[in-house]
Amino acid sequence: MRWSWLVVVLALAVVRLGPARELPFNTTDISSSGADVEDGSGELLPAGRGLHQTSDQCNLVIDGCARCYQRRAGTTTRTYCSKVLAGVLLVCGLITLQPGATSATDCTSPPGYYYQRGKALPCPRGTYKESSGTNANCDTCPEGITTPGGQVAMSNRTACKWVLPGYALQPNAVLGTTAATACPANTYREGEGLVEDASIGLNCTACPANMETLDIGQKTKDACFAPPGYGYNSTSGDAYKCPKGSYNPGWNRQPCVPCGLGDITSNDEGSTNPDDCITRAGYGTTKADNKTLVTSICPAGSFGRNSDTYGMVTVECTKCPDFSTTDGPGSVNSSQCLTLAGYGYENGGIAICDYGSWSAGHSQNPCTYCGDGYNTSADGVAATQGATSGSQCIVSGGFTPMADGSGLKPCPADTYKALLGNSSCVQCPAGTITTVMQAADAISHCDACRPGFGSASINASAPSCSICGSGYYSPGRVVGGSPCQACPRPVGFTGLMVSRKGIFTPEDCVPEFPGDNLSHQTWNFIAMDDSALTLTPAAADAVACQAACAASADCAYFVFKGVNSHCFLRDTVPYSLVNVSDTSKSYILLEVSAGHYVAYGAHATDATSLGQPLSAYATREAATAACDGSAECVGLKFVHTEGSNPWHTFKGTIWEDVVGKVRVVGSNINPWVPDPA
Structure with a gap:
């Protein structure tokens, strides 16, 4: 018979009991000196009287019970009888194995209870005790197994049939003997589970698709996380592999993080780190709202890096030098920046092809020189820069073809040729000459008076000089012109000085009447009729x-x-x-x-x-x-x-x-x- 605590529900008044009788089963004679004691309500019970628990009331069992007292819990009054023997407190609830026990040592804890300091205490949850005995402890259910909730004092191992959270019981387990096993990785089991059929056991629940746990023995679905390289779908509750261009460090319930917008990517699916994000060679990045990377192919006329760039970093597309471009988008090197037609590389930079040179473009070469004596023109009339073809090379001003067609010759001094093409050189306007030795290509180069001619100032657009009259001379060849000068008089001569027109040296000046005076002559008279x-x-x-x-x-x-x-x-x-x-x-x-x-x-x-x-x-x-x-x-x-x-x-x-x-x-x-x- 199982006994609980020696607790009885009493009426409010304590009843004095009659003389002792033979002790029934589960009682013992524990006579004492007979001192009256006070119960829990203040009333004294006579010495030598004791109570033991029978169902829900206290009955007289023996003289000699040392102390009885009452405790109230809510509206129920329970009366206990106990006696101190050798420092051990004996409490009602102990049992004897046979009737007629004569000593307290015959009292022992019943099945489902363990003995502690004279008391029979119920085996707590998760334990059981199949036999009686003062020295026997409660046995613990196998690992991961417990007894029914809200119940104690289990007296049979078969009560161990509730599987703890995070554990599973294999099929055909022996209740109370076979231990449960921790839920394996990537599974869980929530709450305690009753093993209704030991042949079937009790299984753990797998995490949602692609989700994993950090350890075994997980007790809740919340222990299931998206692993590294996977993202969490809050709608479906499962995980998905991060597509290219996104990543997730994992062990969280967050979606995959995009590397950015546009063409930023990664080598494979399932990236776990932002360092896996790649800006491909020939691509560049900008930032949307100053925070989100936006990757796009470098447009024509610019170039990106020549190798992939890892990480969420800024990668610039570098603009090609002015007057150059690329064959298309996605260039990866400055060597792909090629000149526009009519432009060429010069002194480390790009410049328009000068007069007399040309370039078809699409290269990193300098402009091609037409040759000495050639210019460039788009219409054959006006010289132009930026020629795009050798067919635009034309005979320059200041040059004219040689008669035998073997080449060109420069216009000689005092001539010019302003027109492009095969026309001849033209003599400078009357009285003017060039100060450049040859190849004058404009009338403005007729910028000096020829010897024997003079002008106070030469008009560059219509140059002209007048011949020096009698008595005047001019050495000429002064840029911008100079006037004719009066012939100098010999010392002591005051008369008129004369000369041929157009002389350039004063040595050609003579007095109107030669001779320094009228008396000294080599000859004084020419005879004539x-x-x-x-x-x-x-x-x-x-x-x-x-x-x-x-x-x-x-x-x-x-x-x-x-x-x-x-x-x-x-x-x-x-x-x-x-x-x-x-x-x-x-x-x-x-x-x-x-x-x-x-x-x-x-x-x-x-x-x-x-x-x-x-x-x-x-x-x-x-x-x-x-x-x-x-x-x-x-x-x-x-x-x-x-x-x-x-x-x-x-x-x-x-x-x-x-x-x-x-x-x-x-x-x-x-x-x-x-x-x-």
């Missing part, structure tokens, strides 16, 4: 005679005879000497300085009477050469009626008190030499 002279009575001396000649437009020579103070003027012949090569007329050349002769028409008597004859020559060149080399020669005459030797040199005559001088007119000096153009 009186019919060639006209008397001028108004001139009383040589100075006045010279002035009279200067005042006459037709005077070519004067003679002053001091003996009678007569002034004679030689007039020019009525025709104007233009071409001394005209053999139909006779004329004279009077030397005015070394190599310079003034030419006048001849009088009819000059052939026989002018000067003292020296020699005759076939040509003017021979005659002037002879005269230049002779100290005596003062001139030469051409007699058109004479045959093979019409040129005659002659000399002057020194007469006492007679002075003769040639009047020099600039336009008549060396008339066989044409005026410069």
